[in-house]
Amino acid sequence: MKLTVLFISISLMLTALISSCEKADDPTNPIVLIGEVGEAGWISQQLGWDLFREVIKDHPGENVIISPLSVQIALTMALNGADAKTKAEMLALLHCPDCSAEKLNKDLAELQDWLQNKSGHPTFNINNSIFYDQNRVMLHDEYLEKLTGSYALQKEVLNFSDPSAKDKINNRVKQQTQGRIDKIVEEIKPLDLAFLINVLYFKSDWAKGFDERMTRDLDFRLSDGSSISVPFVMGDRDFLTARTDELEMVDLPFRDSTFSLSLIRHRNPDPSVNAWAQEIDSDKLSELYSLLKEDRALVHFPRFAMSFDVKLPDVLKRLGMVDAFSEVDANFEPMGRSLIGDGIFISQVNHAATLEVDEKGAEGAAVTSVGFSTTSLPPSFTFDSPFVLNLRHIPTNTVIFAGLVEDPSED
Structure with a gap:
């Protein structure tokens, strides 16, 4: 049996986690009810700290920076194309086994709107894209329409046999992260079908700077x-x-x-x-x-200035998302049909993030392919x-970046 591959690429600059709790009268209490973000905030917190614990366990003594929000968005986009046990394991990873994809899409659409358009001064950009070769895969219109409606998905058809295809994807990531991350795709192999990419970028000054x-x-x-x-x-x-x-x-x-x-x-x-x-x-x-x-x-x-990249499949498997990576058991039939093989599975989930903090403020970027x-x-x-x-985003307590600073002298 000849299997083909779906890559998930996640490009991030910041992470976000939220909680939909009741607003307190105390102005120092950061957790408030905002919009209709539903389960999105709670999922971000649970997934984010699950990932954080696993990643720092694998990288002792290293500076670590990840964007839980970026990973959440990329995986939820992929989940829209999953079915059966593959989908069930992905929902369990998101701590929402009884949630529908439609509900998750609605909540994340609202959250992305709040973070980008209703949160004042900071520069906060979220971009979602899919790059695919139409000679290798036929993506279902229903799948693409869902992602376009909820994630403002940008679609680009490329010839993956052309060596310049990889550069086009990486140049898009570099542009959307303001040059902070210049590569998320290392190579495109003969059986690669598509790349789902989420990119986050954040920049803001302190409320009160430091002399x-x-x-x-x-x-x-x-x-x-x-x-x-x-x-x-x-x-x-x-x-x-x-x-x-x-x-x-x-x-x-x-x-x-x-x-x-x-x-x-x-x-x-x-x-x-x-x-x-x-x-x-x-x-x-x-x-x-x-x-x-x-x-x-x-x-x-x-x-400090931190840069970190990590391949997430082993981490996600330990957290229970197994079938999606299996050449035999993965089920992504709702996503589309391979034109060069018998099935579709996820072969990579790559994540890269950067964060710089100084007297003036912070700037960060993250990319997840399939911070x-x-x-x-x-x-x-x-x-x-x-x-x-x-x-974090204070009104929703969304985690944009989570990190461990082991050595602030490293860049």
């Missing part, structure tokens, strides 16, 4: 116990902070306060950063967000050892 004159070199303790000297951004003013017995957080809002970057560290850091980072989940973050209060604090965090009289001193929050970050 570059206060930036100074300080020691950052690495997981192996050694130290390096890196530039630290510093601020002494009112910040949103929270502490539990185990963790502490600084939540840094961007200019219009609809997005923020949360920095989270263990209060008793030791070399086993991966152990406590593995335990981060939506419940722990919700507890920290519920404790946020605004008061004077001394905040120090390293200036904070005299008085006593105020409390100090110094992120001088490995820490977790969560870049």
Whole structure:
């Protein structure tokens, strides 16, 4: 039996996770009901931290940055073309086994509209595309119409036998990420049929910037116990902070306060950063967000630029999405029909993300194919050892980026 291949490419610059909880009167409470995003926010949180734990387990000692929202969008687009057990496993991965594809499409369409058009100052762009060779695959009109209606899908027919086809896809990704990511497709093989690509791009200034004159070199303790000297951004003013017995957080809002970057560290850091980072989940973050209060604090965090790419099939298989990658068991009949083989399966899910944080703000991109009289001193929050970050949309608590900073000196 001759099998053909469907690639899912995901291009991301930021990640987003949301929660559809009731709005609180407390202005520091970031979780509010917004729009008709339905299950999309809750799914993003569960999938996002599932992915985060698995990825950092596979990459000990490395800086990690992913965009859960990008992966969620790409996989949901693919799910529209799945059936039977293949579809059931993908719904289970999304923590919504009883959801219909139509419901997921509606929720994500609303969420994408909120993030791009109703969230004020930040530059936030989401682009969804499918590149395919019509001599290799016939995609059903119904499948393409669903994705066009819910995801503003851009369709482009290419000759995959032409060596320039790969460059056309990568050039589109480079353009949509403002040059932050220049490649997501490494090669196009003779049995490759299509590439589904989601691209996210985010850029915003802080609500209150940090004085570059206060930036100074300080020691950052690495997981192996050694130290390096890196530039630290510093601020002494009112910040949103929270502490539990185990963790502490600084939540840094961007200019219009609809997005923020949360920095989270263990209060008793030791070399086993991966152990406590593995335990981060939506419940722990919700507890920290519920404790946020605004008061004077001394905040120090390293200036950093992170780039990360990962192949996700093994991670997704461990999380229960198995049949989609099987040459024998995959069922993507609702998507279309191969013209050069007997079936369609997913052979790759590639993800790349970047995030840069400095005194002015943050810029990130992600791609998925198939990413904070005299008085006593105020409390100090110094992120001088490995820490977790969560870049989010405050009104919906959507996670745009989730990451682990092991070494801020690496680019």
